[in-house]
Amino acid sequence: MNLTSPTQVRALLAELEVRPSRSLGQNFLIDANVLRILVDAAELAPEDRVLEVGPGLGVLTGELAARASELVAVEKDHRLAAHLTERFKATPSVTIVSGDMLKQRIDRLGSGRLRKVVANLPYRPGTRILVDLVRNATPPDMMVLTVQREVADRLTAAVGGKDYGLLAVWVKRLYDVEWVKVVKPTCFWPAPAVTSAIVRLVRHDRRPLPAEVESVFYALTKYAYSVRRKQLVTVLRKAASGLQMDESASRTWLNSRNLPETARPQVLGVEEWCDLATEIAP
16 A cells, blocks of 8 residues: 555545544655655664654554664554554564553663654644653654654754744754755645644764753753743742852853843853753752
8 A cells, every 4th residue: 555645545544434633643644755855864774773653554654664673653543553553563673552652651662772763743742742752861862853844943943043942952952953854734634734844853962961960951941931031140040949040140150151141041052051050050
């Protein structure tokens, strides 16, 4: 069956008695060229162990299974999970997990050996899934993901730009992010109301943080971006215990980084946030 054919996709869904669910983000990729670009961007080697989120009918799953030594695919729709389990029952390198990705222990999938993630992320929970992957105890070495164009803009935003925020800070501390391709709505069936984009995230180790500093980094940035319109001096003075810095020390710190004393959270890059967390951490 050609899963990039809209006619055959519709026929298979009818056979499975599945009507595409907007709440589940069920927009099935039907463009063979986009599929090739997505898989090629992952640079898969025969020894790679891969996680796929939201495999749907398995258009991407089949390509990944042919190239990787192990593939774990997590599908929330139990009907599609059952279909994929039957389809790949003779392929021992493929494991289909029927369940919600947001409820999985990522470090236990594939016995914790999955080092790449390749997926067309479901639109609604996509950002939460990405954050869970980034904040996992052992973040993947590479992720190639189809996401909403809006999310891709946030991931690749420059410091201080209108799209630069908490997501960019958290992701870029661990990953170099690059655009791969903009994907039109017509590349999916049914066509979503938004444009998508393929992005590639490659792990780097430029700024490792001790556990206690990393904890402050996440708590501090999450709080600061919840009040991002306030000046950082005020943000730090009013922060919760363990995240505070008095006004004089804040101004001294900003001056030492050549930042204005009126600076707001969005003008700090990843390095500055790491430095600040290091300064504040016990």
